[in-house]
Amino acid sequence: MAAQNRVLIQGGRVVNDDHSFDADVYVEDGVISQIGKNLQLPGGFKVIDAKEKLVIPGGIDTHTHMQMPFMGTVAVDDFYTGTKAALAGGTTMILDFIIPRRGQSLLEAYDQWKAWAEPKVCCDYSFHMAVTWWNDKVGEEMETMVKERGVNSFKMFMAYKDVMMLNDAEMYQVFCRCKEIGGLAQVHAENGDLIDECSKKLIALGITGPEGHAMCRPEEVEGEATNRAVTIANRAGCPLYVVHVMSRAAGDVVSAARKEGKVVFGEPIAAGLGVDGTNYWDKDWRHAAAYVLGPPLRPDTSTPGYLMDLLANGDLTCVGTDNCTFNANQKALGKDDFRKIPNGVNGVEDRMSIVWEKGVHSGKLDENKFVAVTSTNAAKVFNLYPRKGRIAVGSDADIVVWDPQATRKISASTHHQAVDFNIFEGQVCHGVAVYVLSQGKVVVEDGGHVKVTQGAGKYIPRKPFSDYVYKRIKVRDGLNQPKAVEREPYKGPVIDLNAEP
Ligand SMILES: C[C@@H](CNC(N)=O)C(=O)O
Numbered sequence: 001m002a003a004q005n006r007v008l009i010q011g012g013r014v015v016n017d018d019h020s021f022d023a024d025v026y027v028e029d030g031v032i033s034q035i036g037k038n039l040q041l042p043g044g045f046k047v048i049d050a051k052e053k054l055v056i057p058g059g060i061d062t063h064t065h066m067q068m069p070f071m072g073t074v075a076v077d078d079f080y081t082g083t084k085a086a087l088a089g090g091t092t093m094i095l096d097f098i099i100p101r102r103g104q105s106l107l108e109a110y111d112q113w114k115a116w117a118e119p120k121v122c123c124d125y126s127f128h129m130a131v132t133w134w135n136d137k138v139g140e141e142m143e144t145m146v147k148e149r150g151v152n153s154f155k156m157f158m159a160y161k162d163v164m165m166l167n168d169a170e171m172y173q174v175f176c177r178c179k180e181i182g183g184l185a186q187v188h189a190e191n192g193d194l195i196d197e198c199s200k201k202l203i204a205l206g207i208t209g210p211e212g213h214a215m216c217r218p219e220e221v222e223g224e225a226t227n228r229a230v231t232i233a234n235r236a237g238c239p240l241y242v243v244h245v246m247s248r249a250a251g252d253v254v255s256a257a258r259k260e261g262k263v264v265f266g267e268p269i270a271a272g273l274g275v276d277g278t279n280y281w282d283k284d285w286r287h288a289a290a291y292v293l294g295p296p297l298r299p300d301t302s303t304p305g306y307l308m309d310l311l312a313n314g315d316l317t318c319v320g321t322d323n324c325t326f327n328a329n330q331k332a333l334g335k336d337d338f339r340k341i342p343n344g345v346n347g348v349e350d351r352m353s354i355v356w357e358k359g360v361h362s363g364k365l366d367e368n369k370f371v372a373v374t375s376t377n378a379a380k381v382f383n384l385y386p387r388k389g390r391i392a393v394g395s396d397a398d399i400v401v402w403d404p405q406a407t408r409k410i411s412a413s414t415h416h417q418a419v420d421f422n423i424f425e426g427q428v429c430h431g432v433a434v435y436v437l438s439q440g441k442v443v444v445e446d447g448g449h450v451k452v453t454q455g456a457g458k459y460i461p462r463k464p465f466s467d468y469v470y471k472r473i474k475v476r477d478g479l480n481q482p483k484a485v486e487r488e489p490y491k492g493p494v495i496d497l498n499a500e501p
């Protein structure tokens, strides 16, 4: 029994976001206990041979929607299949979203999502909270979420009009509230009014296929909303995290904001790094519909490479997936009207290999930047570091033995996800998770044998005011308090509005 929770990972090269070094890693009772060479160890441990392999922090997927009720149906990958697939691909923690119905208490929604996740998750997890409506009660509950439920991030939708969309004034108030309680404001940045108007026009023209989904929300619709969110957040003095950055236009807005010193983070997703929007024009309806998500993939085939370049230079920060999967027959709900195609795609299992293949194997990222964008940056942004996101003594033993030379061919016929297709079908990627430890237990071995335990995952609460996010803001708040001008009261002439014209 002792061997199960004592593991020695021998002969590997440890890769953190800031440096790489050759060392053995010893794990005991779920945490990293020793790192170095010629370790003095107690007997009775399992040995993993990591020669010529990398030993990296388990991936953290910043953006998933397991079993999300959406557009009249429910995402088919649930907290079990979704987290099993995550572990299979080298991701050892997911950050999922609680999405209250309009008018629903945030606390009630939290209990609902927690009840869905707890019995099923195979890896550690945490939640963002969506703010889909706004009043003082929501503001009070946001504080409870931060102080008592360990949620420190709040997502607003600028799209999905009449379902989850907030207007600018509401967003400004939620941003101000986030700032007060030390939360990180997140946005789904698309102009929902323009999407609504343009999609009606396309349907009237008889354009009902998935190409209409892309045509009604071109990248300028994402770029405009991203810029608006950056402005509103800046006026509120609130840090901003733009989820699923899908285009050059939005990526450029995030780059410019960061160059101006604004506290803004951008999150590309595996889909946007691995495929493009030309798929929407495929003659096969089921193929085209499979790629429908919002914001859409871009027909500009240079987009995946451009987003990877922005990750490489630090303008974009964390790679998520927005994993929100619907089977082909669920996508077919929109066979006569693209507005009814459930939005969402897969990614949670293939994210790490896609980033390795498109980033490291292409020479755009080095191994340390790979660790940063797939794990460490997320831990820092969402206040999980260094418990998560680092190979260090005392950190959680969420560890991946990564084979940079091995390749894997992505296919729905072999993936662990529940969804019956894969948007990366047929892609061959360098970079394979040959061993994965979750909470110090081996859950993937020999590159494919997945042995997870349903419900073993733990909810990880997160404190507000993450240093990585708020240190600069705190200093600025001390400097830039608005002040009135001291002046004598005005005693000059004023027109009389009641006087005869
Ligand atoms: C509803 C959720 C997933 N669907 C999607 N991105 O198309 C999101 O917008 O992030």
Ligand SMILES: [Zn+2]
Residues within 6 Å of the ligand: 188, 243, 244, 294, 295
């Ligand atoms: Zn979204």
Ligand SMILES: [Zn+2]
Residues within 6 Å of the ligand: 063, 064, 065, 322
């Ligand atoms: Zn999402």
Ligand SMILES: [Zn+2]
Residues within 6 Å of the ligand: 357, 361, 428, 429, 430
């Ligand atoms: Zn390759």
